[in-house]
Amino acid sequence: MDVIEGLWRAAKDERLGHALLFGGPDGVGKFASALYLAAGLFCETGPGEPCGQCGACHRFQSGGVESNHPDLLVVDPLDTGAEVIKINRIVFREDSSSKDDVELRRTVEGFLDLHAIESEWRVVIIRECHRMNVNAQNALLKTLEEPAAGTLLILETAQIGGLLDTIMSRVTRVEFTPLSKGDATELIYELSQESDFEVGEKMAENLSRWAKGSPGIAMGLLREGRTGERDLLLSLLAGRRGAVDCSRAVWDLDGKFGGGTDRAQARMRTRNVVDYMLEFMGDLARCCAGADPREQIHAELLHALGGDDSPALLLALGPRVDVARRRLLECRTDIEANITPDAILDRAFLALAILVKRAPARNS
Numbered sequence: 001m002d003v004i005e006g007l008w009r010a011a012k013d014e015r016l017g018h019a020l021l022f023g024g025p026d027g028v029g030k031f032a033s034a035l036y037l038a039a040g041l042f043c044e045t046g047p048g049e050p051c052g053q054c055g056a057c058h059r060f061q062s063g064g065v066e067s068n069h070p071d072l073l074v075v076d077p078l079d080t081g082a083e084v085i086k087i088n089r090i091v092f093r094e095d096s097s098s099k100d101d102v103e104l105r106r107t108v109e110g111f112l113d114l115h116a117i118e119s120e121w122r123v124v125i126i127r128e129c130h131r132m133n134v135n136a137q138n139a140l141l142k143t144l145e146e147p148a149a150g151t152l153l154i155l156e157t158a159q160i161g162g163l164l165d166t167i168m169s170r171v172t173r174v175e176f177t178p179l180s181k182g183d184a185t186e187l188i189y190e191l192s193q194e195s196d197f198e199v200g201e202k203m204a205e206n207l208s209r210w211a212k213g214s215p216g217i218a219m220g221l222l223r224e225g226r227t228g229e230r231d232l233l234l235s236l237l238a239g240r241r242g243a244v245d246c247s248r249a250v251w252d253l254d255g256k257f258g259g260g261t262d263r264a265q266a267r268m269r270t271r272n273v274v275d276y277m278l279e280f281m282g283d284l285a286r287c288c289a290g291a292d293p294r295e296q297i298h299a300e301l302l303h304a305l306g307g308d309d310s311p312a313l314l315l316a317l318g319p320r321v322d323v324a325r326r327r328l329l330e331c332r333t334d335i336e337a338n339i340t341p342d343a344i345l346d347r348a349f350l351a352l353a354i355l356v357k358r359a360p361a362r363n364s
């Protein structure tokens with residue numbers, strides 16, 4: 001994370017620009033790095049690597065990606081499901097009938113007008129900032145022209161072409177290139193320590209494979225309680241728990257989803273689990289064709305089925321993999337057809353269980 005360390009050093013030497021543009025392809029950790037940069041600015045031992053122990057770090061850690069730190073504002077269209085970032089997220093509209101304080105503070109301008117509450121910094125992160133429409137971008141320009149001391153605006157996007165030239169000329173560009181496997185794992189590990197979902201290094205490596213090297217996606221997996229789903233699948237595949245038992249246990253897992261009714265969230269969770277199982281079916285199909293189980297995305301699930309000990313065991317599963325996959329695809333269709341999520345989830349776990357039932361007993 002040389003880039004971020006360089007930015008902390010610049011902050012220490014008081015030569016950090018007040019507007020940064022984190023550019024580069026999707027899934028390389030731009031947004032995650034922006035959060036990490038902010039955490040290191042707020043930390044009482046900073047600017048530098050966040051200690052994870054001080055009051056500022058604790059406040060940063062609680063409240064998920066949005067964080068409860070009073071000096072951080074995150075505009076995250078992915079979290080709210082907004083296609084477009086409109087001007088009302090940037091400035092408070094004078095003509096608005098209800099001028100309440102909370103709404104004012106949630107705008108970029110309103111937030112930056114306030115004095116820093118507990119650190120020397122006020123940081124605004126705008127994720128996928130190309131989603132700002134022209135009005136919003138023009139409004140943002142004003143805040144870029146007269147920055148108060150100690151303010152930092154971090155714009156994040158994979159689509160720099162979507163920004164006005166006038167914005168481009170006022171920001172310092174920081175380019176991100178795809179992360180190496182080791183860097184992705186390290187960043188996921190670090191970020192998890194800064195969040196409510198601490199994981200060990202081994203798990204960070206698993207998550208990195210699962211998220212295909214994207215720290216942002218990995219943190220989303222953690223936030224939605226996906227590691228709990230993984231534990232249930234492991235129990236099922238290793239023959240420790242039954243299908244319906246596992247299915248019911250899904251509803252007790254923690255998980256934070258992007259809004260919607262309980263029913264919508266249940267559907268989201270069901271979709272997650274079924275997609276996860278389907279992705280695993282892809283791994284299995286590749287192994288049935290002779291690929292190495294240890295190199296698959298969900299290697300640990302294959303391991304639970306006994307795939308490491310005996311590749312022949314996975315090869316023999318071939319026909320049942322086809323059946324399970326067909327049933328899971330039916331479940332996938334039914335989710336969109338608005339059928340009760342828990343019934344679909346039961347069927348999905350039962351579909352997966354056929355891989356376990358008649359698997360030859362492993363020698364102990």
Ligand SMILES: [Zn+2]
Nearest residue numbers: 043051054057
């Ligand atoms: Zn700290």
